[in-house]
Amino acid sequence: MTMERIPYRTIGIVGGGQLGLMLCDVARRMALKTVVLDANPQSPALRRADATVVADLFDREGLRELCERSDIVTFEIEHTDTRALSDFAEQGRAVIAPSPAVLERIRDKGLQRQTLARHNVPQPYSVLWDEPAAGPPDGMAFPFVQKLRTGGYDGRGVSVLGNPASARLQGPSIAEELVVLEVELAVIVARSCDPGTGETQEMRSYAPVRMDFDSSLNICTRVVAPSGVSAAMERRAIEIAEAAVSAFGIVGVCAVELFVAADGRILVNELAPRPHNSGHLSIEAHATSQFEQHLRAVCSLPLGSPELLRPAVMLNLLGGAHSGLPVCRGYRELCAVPETHLHWYDKSPCAPGRKMGHITCLGDTVEEAMNRADQAERLFALDGLSG
């Protein structure tokens, strides 16, 4: 066998949050180099990357530098200057995956819904509502859901309007039917494409996971695998998720958030064309983590097995009532819970509802993993120390 040099390639990452941090960890193990762009030099991924570009996500010069220093540029956040990135891709400064054009159609919830509709992917009924100050849009009756077209995350930018007097969010929006939810699922789909032709090289999906929400904050608190829905429903969810990913031509991993409605419909809520909170448990529970799978896909390497090896429950560690230096109780006690893994993102300050880390609990059964997650939640708590 002829020997070859280790194919060190440099992966540029737009965004320095925890998703970037977990990409950097895997990249290092796989002999890939990383360069991360973020405005905050203290952001989690910047402290873990091989090299950094400290610049705003919309700074054209910063993005140019990122492209020039990278072989492949990818994202942990969609909110960046996609026009600039398209220009740099055309100029051959870096391969960008997924493409900036795909990001543009996904980060605008209005365009996202239109693209899904063109490809007949099932989704909630919705209409564009660009002037939410005026009366309810045609065809929509109270109660319905208002969502800002851009900029929302972790439930900010989503509001249920109960009656004409309900306070509205400001900005171009969509108005969407209020779905009576049985359960929320997420499917991580990985797609790679042939660098020459752009055709699909491989597409592999993880089995659906269940996402449990704090209904007052609209924020995901727990992720459970396996999901507990029927095998037929899981197959249908994967089919729909793959149709959604194909509709956009996404390269890399994409999380497809799905609603299972009380009337039996399975509907796409939204897509995140990157690693996602719903896939964090893949680090311990699956044969290939979503972060490794993403790097494999954007590098056009063979994809890994998405098989679930152990039932798992992931808990998001959200900041408590106060803002300030992060403090915790129960660290030692948490370490005594079997098969329980803490992931600390090392962010500061701790703020109410801020994602500070996560915990993944495994078990022989999903009940055992759930019991361990209950224990972990009772034992471990976070808050911010003010002053």
Ligand SMILES: Nc1ncnc2c1ncn2[C@@H]1O[C@H](COP(=O)(O)OP(=O)(O)OP(=O)(O)O)[C@@H](O)[C@H]1O
């Ligand atoms: N049409 C709807 N009907 C019922 N509930 C909804 C609807 N749209 C959103 N929700 C609830 O609000 C949550 C957040 O909505 P969505 O995923 O659109 O917001 P986001 O802020 O973009 O999401 P993320 O938390 O993924 O960043 C959903 O997971 C769901 O629980």
Ligand SMILES: [Mg+2]
């Ligand atoms: Mg969501």
